[in-house]
Amino acid sequence: MTAARILLADDHALVRRGVRLILDQEPDLTVVAEAGDGAEAVRLAREVEVDLVVLDIAMPRMTGLQAAREIGRRTSRGSAPRMLMLSMHDNEQYFFESLRIGASGYVLKSVADEDLVGACRAALRGEAFVYPGAMSALVRDYLDRKRRGERMPETVLTEREDEVIKLIAEGLSSKEIAQALTISARTVDRHRENILAKLGMRDRTQLTRYAIRAGLIEP
Numbered sequence: 001m002t003a004a005r006i007l008l009a010d011d012h013a014l015v016r017r018g019v020r021l022i023l024d025q026e027p028d029l030t031v032v033a034e035a036g037d038g039a040e041a042v043r044l045a046r047e048v049e050v051d052l053v054v055l056d057i058a059m060p061r062m063t064g065l066q067a068a069r070e071i072g073r074r075t076s077r078g079s080a081p082r083m084l085m086l087s088m089h090d091n092e093q094y095f096f097e098s099l100r101i102g103a104s105g106y107v108l109k110s111v112a113d114e115d116l117v118g119a120c121r122a123a124l125r126g127e128a129f130v131y132p133g134a135m136s137a138l139v140r141d142y143l144d145r146k147r148r149g150e151r152m153p154e155t156v157l158t159e160r161e162d163e164v165i166k167l168i169a170e171g172l173s174s175k176e177i178a179q180a181l182t183i184s185a186r187t188v189d190r191h192r193e194n195i196l197a198k199l200g201m202r203d204r205t206q207l208t209r210y211a212i213r214a215g216l217i218e219p
Contacts, residue, residue, distance in 0.1 A: 003030040004124050007048065009041035009064065010056040010086065019054070019086070019112060026117055038062030042070045050081050052124055054116075055103075057087040057094055058218040060170065061180075065097055065215060066162060072102045082123040086112065087215075094215045095130070105129030157195060162216060164191040168204060169211035 006023060008031050010016045016034055023029045033048045035041035038055070039062040045053055053071055055064035062070075068083050085098045085106045098106045104123035107115050115129075122129035157165065160181075167177045174192070178185040201207055211217045 003028050004051040004120070005030060005032045005049065006120065007031075007033045007035065007041060007044055007050040007053045007081070009035035009038065009053065009059065009067065011036050011059045012056075015056070015109065019116065022113055022116055023120065029117065029120055038064055038067030041067045045071045045081065052082045052084060052120060054084045054086060054120070057085055057089075057098070057215050060217075062163070063166065063216055065094075065101060066159070066166075068098075068101050068103055069159060082126070084119055084123045084129070086116075088218075089215075091215065093213070097215070099128070157198060161191055161195050161198075162214075164188060165195050165207055165211055166216040168192065169208040169217050 003026075006029060008016055008019055008023075010019065013036070016036075020031045020034070023031050032050060033044045035044050037059045041053065041055060041064075042062065044050075053068075055067055057064040059067075064085055068085070071083060072080055083103045085094070085103045086109055087094055087106065088109050090108060095106050104126070105119045105128055107119045107129070119129040163181060164177060167180060172180065174185045174188045177188045181188070195207065196202065199207070199210060201210065208217070
């Protein structure tokens with residue numbers, strides 16, 4: 001039996017080591033590449049032939065969700081691997097966004113030793129996986145919020161605006177953001193103005209709080 005090839009992306013080396021130990025002891029699963037952030041995961045997904053990418057949601061430079069979008073674009077060439085999201089947070093916005101961008105599942109790190117192997121196998125079969133406790137809690141919370149008439153999770157910003165707000169929240173200047181995204185500083189400032197207008201916010205502090213809630217950075 002040929003083992004499925006896995007790309008593992010997490011910005012914490014200890015977490016990667018633990019997850020790799022869980023996966024590599026299974027005869028049908030093997031980690032063939034590791035990434036320390038989302039941008040590196042996208043690069044490796046282009047360079048290394050893999051069947052499944054396991055992505056931490058919150059990573060520097062590019063989040064797991066942003067990386068998953070980029071990797072998923074390879075679908076048009078018929079070569080996109082399956083994707084599985086890892087998170088420390090039981091958060092319905094992360095969950096629904098993970099499904100929306102095409103991930104096969106959502107696993108909490110706190111129960112990775114129990115659920116990750118099964119989630120990987122489900123994803124490789126083309127099936128969705130969310131551990132039962134998370135599913136019931138997420139659905140119950142979603143329905144309760146809808147019943148109370150609260151605003152439901154939705155994507156407000158464009159992908160580029162997500163990239164800009166993440167880097168703003170990480171403390172980068174307009175010049176540094178421009179270099180990171182290969183755009184002009186004037187374009188960065190224009191994106192910043194649009195983001196503030198869309199979100200009804202005034203400053204970096206408010207943008208940082210939004211970035212944490214949206215899973216773009218960790219608190």
